[in-house]
Amino acid sequence: MELENKLASKLQPTFFKKHQEAIYKSLEDKHTTVEVYEDDPLATHMVLNMGPQHPATHGVLRVILELDGEKIVKNKLDIGYLHRGIEKIAENKTYQEFMPYTDRTDYLSPYSNNVALCTAVEKIADIEVPERAQYIRMIGCELARISSHLLWLGTMVMDAGAVSFFIWTFREREKLYDIFDNFGGHRFTISHSRIGGVANDLTPDTVKMIKDWVVNFKKELVGWNKFLNKNRIFFDRNKDIGTITAEEGINIGLSGPNLRATGIAYDLRKIDPYCKYDEVDFEVPTRLEGDNLARYYCRMEEMTQSLRIIEQCFDKMKKGPIRANNAKQTYPSKDEVYYSMEGMIHDFMMTDTGVCPPAGMECYHAIEAPKGELGYYIQSDGTGHPWRLEIRSPSFANLQALEYILDGEMVADTVVLIGGLDPVMGDSDK
Amino acid sequence: MGLESALGEGFLTTRVDSLVNWARSNAVWPMPMGLACCAIEMMAFAGPKYDVSRFGSEVFRFSPRQSDLMIVAGWCTYKMSHAIRRIWDQMPDPKWCVAMGACASTGGMHRCYGVVQGVDNFLPVDAYISGCPPRPDAVINALMKIQDKIKTEHSVLLDT
Amino acid sequence: MNISSAHQKIIDDLKQQYPDDILEVTENRGDVLVRVSVDAIHNICQRLYDEYRFIYLVDIFGTDRFTSEDRFEVIYNIVSLRDQLRLFIKVRCEEEDPHVQTVTDIWKAANWQERQTYDMFGVIFDGHPDLRRVFLPEDFEYYPLRKEFPLLGVPGSIELPSTTPDTED
Amino acid sequence: MIENYLPILILIGVAIILALLLISLSRIMGPYRPNVMKLRPYESGMDPVGQARERYSVSFYLVAMEFIVFDLEIVFLYPWAVRFVKLGVGTFFAMMLFLVILFLGLIYTLKKGTLDWDFKQIKK
Numbered sequence: 001m002e003l004e005n006k007l008a009s010k011l012q013p014t015f016f017k018k019h020q021e022a023i024y025k026s027l028e029d030k031h032t033t034v035e036v037y038e039d040d041p042l043a044t045h046m047v048l049n050m051g052p053q054h055p056a057t058h059g060v061l062r063v064i065l066e067l068d069g070e071k072i073v074k075n076k077l078d079i080g081y082l083h084r085g086i087e088k089i090a091e092n093k094t095y096q097e098f099m100p101y102t103d104r105t106d107y108l109s110p111y112s113n114n115v116a117l118c119t120a121v122e123k124i125a126d127i128e129v130p131e132r133a134q135y136i137r138m139i140g141c142e143l144a145r146i147s148s149h150l151l152w153l154g155t156m157v158m159d160a161g162a163v164s165f166f167i168w169t170f171r172e173r174e175k176l177y178d179i180f181d182n183f184g185g186h187r188f189t190i191s192h193s194r195i196g197g198v199a200n201d202l203t204p205d206t207v208k209m210i211k212d213w214v215v216n217f218k219k220e221l222v223g224w225n226k227f228l229n230k231n232r233i234f235f236d237r238n239k240d241i242g243t244i245t246a247e248e249g250i251n252i253g254l255s256g257p258n259l260r261a262t263g264i265a266y267d268l269r270k271i272d273p274y275c276k277y278d279e280v281d282f283e284v285p286t287r288l289e290g291d292n293l294a295r296y297y298c299r300m301e302e303m304t305q306s307l308r309i310i311e312q313c314f315d316k317m318k319k320g321p322i323r324a325n326n327a328k329q330t331y332p333s334k335d336e337v338y339y340s341m342e343g344m345i346h347d348f349m350m351t352d353t354g355v356c357p358p359a360g361m362e363c364y365h366a367i368e369a370p371k372g373e374l375g376y377y378i379q380s381d382g383t384g385h386p387w388r389l390e391i392r393s394p395s396f397a398n399l400q401a402l403e404y405i406l407d408g409e410m411v412a413d414t415v416v417l418i419g420g421l422d423p424v425m426g427d428s429d430k
Numbered sequence: 431m432g433l434e435s436a437l438g439e440g441f442l443t444t445r446v447d448s449l450v451n452w453a454r455s456n457a458v459w460p461m462p463m464g465l466a467c468c469a470i471e472m473m474a475f476a477g478p479k480y481d482v483s484r485f486g487s488e489v490f491r492f493s494p495r496q497s498d499l500m501i502v503a504g505w506c507t508y509k510m511s512h513a514i515r516r517i518w519d520q521m522p523d524p525k526w527c528v529a530m531g532a533c534a535s536t537g538g539m540h541r542c543y544g545v546v547q548g549v550d551n552f553l554p555v556d557a558y559i560s561g562c563p564p565r566p567d568a569v570i571n572a573l574m575k576i577q578d579k580i581k582t583e584h585s586v587l588l589d590t
Numbered sequence: 591m592n593i594s595s596a597h598q599k600i601i602d603d604l605k606q607q608y609p610d611d612i613l614e615v616t617e618n619r620g621d622v623l624v625r626v627s628v629d630a631i632h633n634i635c636q637r638l639y640d641e642y643r644f645i646y647l648v649d650i651f652g653t654d655r656f657t658s659e660d661r662f663e664v665i666y667n668i669v670s671l672r673d674q675l676r677l678f679i680k681v682r683c684e685e686e687d688p689h690v691q692t693v694t695d696i697w698k699a700a701n702w703q704e705r706q707t708y709d710m711f712g713v714i715f716d717g718h719p720d721l722r723r724v725f726l727p728e729d730f731e732y733y734p735l736r737k738e739f740p741l742l743g744v745p746g747s748i749e750l751p752s753t754t755p756d757t758e759d
Numbered sequence: 760m761i762e763n764y765l766p767i768l769i770l771i772g773v774a775i776i777l778a779l780l781l782i783s784l785s786r787i788m789g790p791y792r793p794n795v796m797k798l799r800p801y802e803s804g805m806d807p808v809g810q811a812r813e814r815y816s817v818s819f820y821l822v823a824m825e826f827i828v829f830d831l832e833i834v835f836l837y838p839w840a841v842r843f844v845k846l847g848v849g850t851f852f853a854m855m856l857f858l859v860i861l862f863l864g865l866i867y868t869l870k871k872g873t874l875d876w877d878f879k880q881i882k883k
Contacts, residue, residue, distance in 0.1 A: 007808070010808050010809035010810075011806075011808055011809075012806060013806050014806055015512040015749070015751065015806075016509070016512065016727045016728070016729055017729070018727070018728040018729045019723075019727035019728040019729055020806065022722050022728045023722070024808070026720045026722060029720065030720075044813060044814040044815070044816060046809070046813050047808040047809065048802075048808075049802045049803055049805040049807075049808070050803065051513065051802060051803030051804045051805040052510060052513045052803065052804050052805070053463065053492070053513055053514075053517055053803045053804040054492070054803045055492040059464070059465070059466075059469070060465055060510055060513075062803075062805065068816060069815075069816025069817075069818045069819065070816075070818065079724065079725070080507075080509055080723075080724060080725035080726060080727075081465075081507060081509050081510040081513070082465060082466060082504070082505070082507060082510070083507055083509070083544050083725035083726065084505055084507060084540045084542055084544040084545045085542045085543055085544045085734055085735075086540075086542075087710075087735060088542055088543070088734060088735055088739075088741055089540070089541075089542050089741070092741055100539065101539070103467075104466065104467050104539075107466060107467035107470055108470065110467075123619050124619065126619070151470070151473075166477075167477065167478045170473065170474065170477035170478055170479075171477075171478045171479070173474075173477075174474065174477065174478065174479040177474070187471070187474075187563075187565065188467075188470065188563075189467060189562070189563065247645075248698075250645050250646050250671070251645070251697055251698045251699065252698050252699050253646070253647055253648070253697070253698075253699025253703075255648075264671070266646075266671060271674055272674075361618050361619075362618065362621075362623070363618055363619040363620075363621045364621055364667065364676075364678070366648075373648065375648065375649065375667075377649070377651070377665070377667070379653060387653075388653040388654075390649070390651045390653075390665075392648060392649040392651075392667070396702065396706075397699060397702075397703075399702075400698075400699065400701065400702045404698075425466075426466050426467065429725060430725070446788075450788060493801060494801060495801065508748035508750065509725075509726065509727055509748070511750055511751055512751045512804075513803075513804030513805060514751075514804070515751035515752075515753075516751075516796060516804050516805070517804050519794065519796035519797055520796060520797050520799070520801055521797075522789070522797075523789065523790040523791070523792050524789065524790060541741070541742060542741055542742065542743070543734055543739070543740075543741065543742060543743025543744075543747075544725075544726075544734075544743070546750065551750055552750050552751050552752075552753050553753075554753075586788060
């Protein structure tokens with residue numbers, strides 16, 4: 001792979017030589033959409049690494065930029081710095097054992113990952129989930145969506161310059177941590193949902209905690225909207241940069257708030273509703289411009305919609321079991337395990353082999369995670385371990401769009417653009 | 431140092447030692463090598479509730495040139511290990527390293543091909559924090575251990 | 591095998607258009623999977639894109655069936671937004687020369703998805719603009735998601751940095 | 760004669776002493792262990808491509824020149840602003856003339872577009 005003399009002389013890789021040469025070669029071969037005067041004697045292109053360790057890349061994302069002054073002529077993304085191969089691990093774990101790993105993929109909203117895996121396994125193993133468990137899952141998913149958008153908001157506005165905003169959003173997020181701590185056991189990577197239902201019930205004081213928080217957070221949101229929506233600096237910083245048209249967005253495979261910002265109301269909670277999303281009414285916020293500001297508006301309105309969903313869930317939730325009591329498919333409840341022989345045997349069998357979907361069956365189930373469409377494709381071979389478990393991670397597809405929108409932008413805009421797309425590297429690198 | 435002989439054996443260095451170590455331990459600027467979910471807990475550790483600026487290390491410097499304590503938060507893959515080692519080499523010298531979380535300390539729950547089983551395979555780690563992710567007060571506890579280490583073990587004599 | 595009427599219409603049209611290329615149609619839990627022959631994949635996807643507006647490519651990924659003949663399987667997960675249909679196209683290729691025609695000219699989303707399948711299984715997509723590994727470094731010679739690759743990896747396949755900074759490695 | 764220059768001299772003396780102290784103290788007190796990797800330019804964890812002393816793009820030069828012009832304008836304003844009450848009305852009009860001329864210069868540069876970066880390339 002010999003490089004053109006322009007770059008070959010400058011490159012002295014000390015590690016991963018073949019990898020570095022391959023990526024710099026593909027950077028050179030990439031045709032640029034920016035009109036650059038080649039014959040301009042003063043045109044000096046600098047290749048810069050906005051590398052894996054950078055405050056603005058929200059994790060370990062490496063963007064190689066070819067700059068002409070402040071303008072990006074060409075850019076190339078290099079991901080995989082957080083790749084640990086959980087699909088390979090999934091093939092050696094039972095479905096329930098694999099669930100804590102899903103907490104650590106999209107670690108900004110762990111609850112919705114758990115629900116994604118459990119609903120996929122329930123679909124393939126045909127398990128009926130009791131109603132109360134579905135409502136608890138919806139409340140958990142919406143709280144996770146708000147907590148993920150909170151961290152997105154805090155870091156994106158901090159990247160644009162308002163550092164105090166990070167402290168406000170994190171104060172709200174700490175309250176959410178307390179709620180999750182109360183009903184799930186851990187601050188944010190709670191593995192709370194089980195195959196066939198949820199681990200434990202909502203105690204009355206957790207319900208009160210959530211309701212107080214929802215009332216208080218609504219006032220906070222109104223304050224933030226007033227502060228940011230008309231803010232001149234934030235407005236100019238995000239207007240008309242990284243614009244994606246609707247066709248381009250669909251063609252690149254965007255999903256979630258980034259796609260809804262281009263005008264397509266593709267929301268899985270409306271298209272094929274899982275849990276009880278069809279009995280709860282909420283709107284899907286969309287925008288038309290498709291630039292960074294539109295993504296900001298979409299996510300802010302999504303937070304208000306999530307609050308509405310949580311309130312409606314509390315009204316519709318009735319007393320009832322929180323886990324299906326079919327011993328072959330779900331964990332028996334703890335008191336059954338302690339006081340009955342069959343319960344203990346079922347508990348042991350569930351931990352040992354786990355739920356066994358029919359052999360040769362393969363199916364796909366996707367939920368609307370805060371970042372986009374998060375889907376699990378499971379191929380089962382009849383044992384407790386999946387033969388193949390594919391995770392359709394939304395950040396992986398959203399990051400692909402970053403390469404298209406960065407060409408021709410200014411260097412300073414990359415910071416806000418990465419914040420606007422909100423990729424999570426644990427999710428995209430699998 | 432030439433001053434040493436003038437003032438008698440050990441008098442100066444103990445006084446200067448305590449002064450320098452006191453200054454260094456109360457201004458440990460962390461270099462947040464935030465990789466995965468532990469990075470979110472590290473943000474909470476610097477956030478409003480578990481405010482770490484009470485301990486003097488509120489300034490989260492992202493450039494290795496201005497930081498003393500590298501907190502490796504999250505699982506470190508083979509591909510990322512070279513970048514972490516490069517950042518560690520480029521930090522100025524009185525530097526310490528904390529492996530935050532089970533994944534950084536021993537590879538944690540990720541027993542697979544991509545993850546280096548423990549950051550101490552290529553980094554001199556001073557403090558390990560268990561937990562997945564550890565609560566912010568556990569990270570503050572590790573920071574206090576690093577501060578004790580600075581106060582007791584490090585002497586200016588070693589530096590020249 | 592209760593395939594919904596919309597899916598059935600598409601499958602019948604495809605069967606009528608490409609009679610000998612549609613090898614198998616399976617349905618479980620509401621997901622319709624159509625297995626097609628390797629060399630017809632591009633035309634079928636093009637037809638689905640133009641005719642039935644399957645404009646949204648959700649995912650491309652591979653599986654290792656670990657059988658002696660046609661071992662690797664590449665699955666395309668496509669959605670038609672117009673009539674809200676999800677369809678799975680499966681293609682199987684040999685272990686010796688796993689070559690599949692690329693679909694990046696139809697959907698731009700396929701670029702990284704195909705690179706990921708190449709990185710994990712070694713399936714080569716002919717005509718892909720820049721087929722490189724997306725997760726692991728190029729110096730890694732194995733394909734991790736194949737069944738024979740050990741979970742803990744091959745020691746020494748990716749080198750660790752040296753622990754002494756002075757060496758001019 | 761020397762008295763009325765005393766404050767300036769003291770200021771310069773303190774500045775020099777402070778600068779020397781800071782540099783030498785950190786060199787004596789702190790450990791000094793340079794090695795190959797530490798001296799290499801920081802490129803967020805990766806190997807740097809090319810030298811850091813590359814030629815800058817011409818747009819930076821124009822912005823720098825613009826800054827110098829308007830910075831000097833303020834430098835001339837300061838002495839006048841300190842004592843403009845005693846200096847009387849005449850100097851006021853002179854200074855306003857000076858500001859108007861520079862204001863025209865500013866309008867000229869904005870029209871020529873030295874500050875927005877797109878003047879050389881056409882956006883995609």
